[in-house]
Amino acid sequence: xxxxxxxxxxxxxxxxxxxxxxxxxxxxxxxxxxxxxxxxxxxxxxxxxxxxxxxxxxxxxxxxxxxxxxxxxxxxxxxxxxxxxxxxxxxxxxxxxxxxxxxxxxxxxxxxxxxxxxxxxxxxxxxxxxxxxxxxxxxxxxxxxxxxxxxxxxxxxxxxxxxxxxxxxxxxxxxxxxxxxxxxxxxxxxxxxxxxxxxxxxxxxxxxxxxxxxxxxxx
Amino acid sequence: xxxxxxxxxxxxxxxxxxxxxxxxxxxxxxxxxxxxxxxxxxxxxxxxxxxxxxxxxxxxxxxxxxxxxxxxxxxxxxxxxxxxxxxxxxxxxxxxxxxxxxxxxxxxxxxxxxxxxxxxxxxxxxxxxxxxxxxxxxxxxxxxxxxxxxxxxxxxxxxxxxxxxxxxxxxxxxxxxxxxxxxxxxxxxxxxxxxxxxxxxxxxxxxxxxxxxxxxxxx
DNA sequence: AACCTTGCAACAGTATACAGTTTGGTAAAG
DNA sequence: CTTTACCAAACTGTATACTGTTGCAAGGTT
Numbered sequence: 084x085x086x087x088x089x090x091x092x093x094x095x096x097x098x099x100x101x102x103x104x105x106x107x108x109x110x111x112x113x114x115x116x117x118x119x120x121x122x123x124x125x126x127x128x129x130x131x132x133x134x135x136x137x138x139x140x141x142x143x144x145x146x147x148x149x150x151x152x153x154x155x156x157x158x159x160x161x162x163x164x165x166x167x168x169x170x171x172x173x174x175x176x177x178x179x180x181x182x183x184x185x186x187x188x189x190x191x192x193x194x195x196x197x198x199x200x201x202x203x204x205x206x207x208x209x210x211x212x213x214x215x216x217x218x219x220x221x222x223x224x225x226x227x228x229x230x231x232x233x234x235x236x237x238x239x240x241x242x243x244x245x246x247x248x249x250x251x252x253x254x255x256x257x258x259x260x261x262x263x264x265x266x267x268x269x270x271x272x273x274x275x276x277x278x279x280x281x282x283x284x285x286x287x288x289x290x291x292x293x294x295x296x297x298x299x300x301x302x
Numbered sequence: 303x304x305x306x307x308x309x310x311x312x313x314x315x316x317x318x319x320x321x322x323x324x325x326x327x328x329x330x331x332x333x334x335x336x337x338x339x340x341x342x343x344x345x346x347x348x349x350x351x352x353x354x355x356x357x358x359x360x361x362x363x364x365x366x367x368x369x370x371x372x373x374x375x376x377x378x379x380x381x382x383x384x385x386x387x388x389x390x391x392x393x394x395x396x397x398x399x400x401x402x403x404x405x406x407x408x409x410x411x412x413x414x415x416x417x418x419x420x421x422x423x424x425x426x427x428x429x430x431x432x433x434x435x436x437x438x439x440x441x442x443x444x445x446x447x448x449x450x451x452x453x454x455x456x457x458x459x460x461x462x463x464x465x466x467x468x469x470x471x472x473x474x475x476x477x478x479x480x481x482x483x484x485x486x487x488x489x490x491x492x493x494x495x496x497x498x499x500x501x502x503x504x505x506x507x508x509x510x511x512x513x514x515x516x517x518x519x520x521x
Numbered sequence: 522a523a524c525c526t527t528g529c530a531a532c533a534g535t536a537t538a539c540a541g542t543t544t545g546g547t548a549a550a551g
Numbered sequence: 552c553t554t555t556a557c558c559a560a561a562c563t564g565t566a567t568a569c570t571g572t573t574g575c576a577a578g579g580t581t
Contacts, residue, residue, distance in 0.1 A: 092534070117562060128536045133563090137353065141360055143446075150543065151311075151563055168395065169446045176391045227362075227388045231450060311564070336532065347566045352533090369573070370533055525580075532573075543562075551554075 093127045097135035100125050105144050105155055106240050108248055112157035116145065142237040158242050160297060166238055170288050173228055173235065174216060178268070178284035181222035182277035189269050191218050196269070200262045205253040209243050212261050212291070219268075219284075243295075250296055257294050264290065312346045316354035319344050321456070324363050324374055325463050331376035335364065361456040377461050379516060385457055386511050390504060392447055392454065393435060397487070397503035400441035401496035408488050410437050415488070419481045424472040428462050431480050431510075438487075438503075462514075469515055476513050483509065 101121070104110050116136060118129045125132065136153045139145040146154050185192065195215045202208040213236055220232045246252050264287045271280045320340070323329050341351045355372045358364040365373050404411065414434045421427040432455055439451045465471050483506045490499045 094534080115562095119562070129563095130535055130537095134352075134356065137356060152543090165444050165446050168399070168444055172391045172395045172447065176387065180387070225384050225387055227384050228391065313564080334532095338532070348533090349565055349567095371573095523581090527578085528576095530573105530575085532571105534569105534571085536567105536569080538567085539565085541562105541564080544560085545558105546560100547556100547558085549554105549556080551552105 092131070094131035094134040094138075097121075097125055097127055097131045098138050101132075101135050101139055102142070102144060102237070105139070106237070106244050108244060110155045112155050112245070114155045116153040116155060118153075142234045144237055144241060156238070156241065158238065158245070162238075163242055166235060166242070167288070167292050169231075169235055171285060173231055174220070174288060175281040175284045177220045177223040177225070177228050177232075178272075179277040179281035180225055180228075181219045182272050182280045184222045184224070185219065185269075185272040189272060192265070192269050192272075196262055196265050199265065200258070202258065205257070206243070206247055208258055208261065209252075210240075212265075213239065215265055246296065252296070254294055254296070260294065261291070311350070313350035313353040313357075316340075316344055316346055316350045317357050320351075320354050320358060321361070321363060324358070325456075325459050327463055327467055329374045331374050331464070333374045335372040335374060337372075361453045363456055363460060375457075375460065377457065377464070381457075382461055385454060385461070386507070388450075388454055389507050392450055393439070393507060394500040394503040396439045396442040396444070396447050396451075397491075398496040398500040399444055399447075400438045401491050401499045403441045403443070404438065404488075404491040408491060411484070411488050411491075415481055415484050418484065419477070421477065424476070425462070425466055427477055427480065428471075429459075431484075432458065434484055465515065471515070473513055473515075479513065480510070 101110075101116075110116065118132050118136070121136075122129045122132045136145055136147075140147055140153070144156050146156050148154065192215065195211060195218060199208065199211040199215065202211055217232060217236065220229045223229070243252070268280070268283060268287060271283050275283070320329075320335075329335065335355060337348045337351050337355070340355075341348045344351065355364055355366075359366060359372070363375050365375050367373065411434065414430060414437060418427065418430040418434065421430055436448075436451060436455065439448045442448070462471070487499070487502060487506060490502050494502070
């Protein structure tokens with residue numbers, strides 16, 4: 084292509100495009116992501132694709148075989164459990180660290196809750212839910228926790244997207260439970276100790292976990 | 303070069319070499335890692351160097367500026383605090399998960415303790431200490447926790463290496479405290495509940511943290 | 522002396538070419 | 552019918568060339 088200067092680097096475009104196709108299920112789990120084919124598909128050369136594949140591996144959306152081939156991540160129910168364990172390691176501490184800041188200003192959380200209660204689809208509901216948790220980790224002021232969260236979130240979105248395509252994701256009362264839990268958290272940030280916020284976040288994550296239907300092992 | 307087939311990929315070699323030079327302080331914190339120069343230095347082309355730089359960014363040993371230039375990570379005391387917060391999020395949960403497996407077989411931990419008590423230098427002491435913690439995370443069976451640990455460890459090694467070069471890292475009684483704490487942990491794995499192991503690990507990390515001298519902000 | 526220009530050198534982004542490896546299928550042998 | 556040997560296509564690893572950008576310093580202007 085003779086585009087003079089892409090405003091955003093091609094490799095970033097490649098990451099964004101690939102991420103979307105993987106999360107949206109356009110590339111099915113387990114699909115081989117051959118550099119040449121993807122490059123042709125995205126309209127760039129192999130080099131940016133290569134970098135995108137490595138970046139997405141970091142986010143847990145791509146797996147590399149021992150021989151260096153890249154495949155769309157095929158999350159197993161066991162992976163999903165790992166992800167929730169990982170959430171339980173990151174988020175309660177994040178909540179504790181974020182409590183001081185959020186007790187003073189919870190406006191972003193409030194806005195998010197308002198949007199969540201009006202979410203028209205399950206997928207938008209879950210995305211707003213993830214936004215809520217992301218706001219808290221941002222407020223924790225710990226860049227490393229936040230970085231891990233981004234990777235975690237990618238994989239959760241991948242899982243939720245698949246689940247939504249394969250099964251009925253919505254369960255009666257899910258929206259109310261989400262909003263209720265979040266309101267409780269905001270209240271805790273304002274009135275309770277950081278330690279209490281940490282405990283409440285653990286409970287909240289465990290509770291939400293239960294709302295999700297399990298996905299059978301495809302075998 | 304006309305080497306027929308490098309047994310290990312050049313990019314892996316580049317990662318290993320660069321990591322060593324950074325941790326050993328051969329490349330000073332803040333140094334520009336220009337692809338061409340590094341490539342010449344390591345005897346490979348720019349492509350493997352590029353990949354190595356991205357990989358090391360993931361490990362927190364390299365920083366990228368907004369204009370895409372790579373620099374040797376310059377850890378601040380604040381970064382160090384973040385690292386320990388991150389440890390507190392990963393390791394106690396790792397210990398809880400690992401407890402069942404380790405209660406049955408603690409031979410690797412026992413061997414490590416034996417080696418630790420004989421460590422001739424402070425740097426070897428700290429490395430064996432990190433090995434001890436790594437064994438536990440491996441036993442947790444959670445690949446995601448372990449992956450994060452590797453990145454965490456890289457940065458701790460970077461910090462400890464610098465500290466050791468700049469200050470007297472050794473403090474009287476440090477070795478005994480380390481070995482003592484580790485023995486206590488092994489005992490807990492064998493006789494106490496996973497929850498108790500989790501608590502003990504938190505304490506152990508906080509305690510060890512106090513042994514390290516603080517590093518002034520260069521400023 | 523301080524402040525803009527201008528130009529050059531160094532650098533990253535990207536494409537492409539080539540070498541070597543893996544893979545899957547097909548034909549030959551048991 | 553099964554197994555082995557082999558070959559061609561596909562794929563990754565790596566080098567290199569090219570382009571545009573950035574940073575910096577020299578020289579000129581107020």
